[in-house]
Amino acid sequence: MSAVNNSKRVREVVTTTPGVPATDGDGVRMTRIIGSQELNMLDPFLLLDAFESDQPQDYIGGFPSHPHRGFETVTYLLAGRMRHKDNAGNEGVIEPGGVQWMTAGKGIVHSEMPEQENGLLMGFQLWVNLPARAKMSEPGYQEYPPSETPLERHDNGTEIRVIAGTTSAGTRGVVSNEYVRPTYLDVTLPAGQVFEQPVDVADNTFIFVIDGELEIGDRSTALARRILGILSEGDHVIVKTVQGARFLLVSALPLKEPVARGGPFVMNTQQEIMQAFDDYRHNRF
Secondary structure, eight states: OOGGGTTOOBOOEEEEEOOEEEEETTTEEEEEEESSSSOOOBTTEEEEEEEEESOGGGTTTOEEEEEEBSEEEEEEEEESOEEEEETTSOEEEEOTTOEEEEEOTTOEEEEEEESOSSSOEEEEEEEEEOOGGGTTSOOEEEEEOGGGSOEEEOTTSOEEEEEESBOTTOOBOSBOOTTTOOEEEEEEEOTTOEEEEEOOTTOEEEEEEEEEOEEETTTTEEEOTTOEEEEOSOSEEEEEOSSOEEEEEEEEOOOOOOOEEETTEEESSHHHHHHHHHHHHTTOO
16 A cells, blocks of 8 residues: 555455346336346445436336335436426426435335437436335435536546535535435546545445446556446545546445345335335325
């Protein structure tokens, strides 16, 4: 470890995955990076889907009305537009650089449909677990257009879209979550530059490479395009790139609670899952 890093516990790559091809909603093609047999979860992250296509048949069916209970869904777009509606009367359009952080809580029925008939649709959906005490909370949204999500610019050309958490320069994201205190950064790193970010030592942390190639940590472990890297324990993330890259850095405190899944519901026990299905069937959402 170099002298400059002596006071830091630098996180290293311990596991990588390209995810697996998947379809969801009405035939939407995607890559399931978290939430598959290859990587079931990374507490508190239950699922990460990446979608990217300029072929309308890959996304035009969208995600018609479906229920959720017990966790939060985070939709973040890089290209295209999606309209969401729910059974509480909420409606809006998510655009590139904008985010919708939805707390399903005790139950919500919503849809997310492409607001386009052609062109590139590209983005991510992340599921963040809720603790047992909050699983039956009231549903809610934290939704922000790109004009309200901070974009930190550096003289060296680095750009950081700050969805949640606080950068090393002090830029604070718009989303708040006191349960797992997440960091969610979209970083564009020019060729030959270095990015450093402190994270809570107790966090589970991952990096997903959107484009380019990265070198992670003091070991300079290579991470290629469309690959997710899970990082070791530590309090600092250090990323370098030779040719330039764009990536997500996502980090949060694990809940360390039992997880029971049933399709669109995530609770702590199987009995609670059965209750969720019964409540949905009887229109109690």
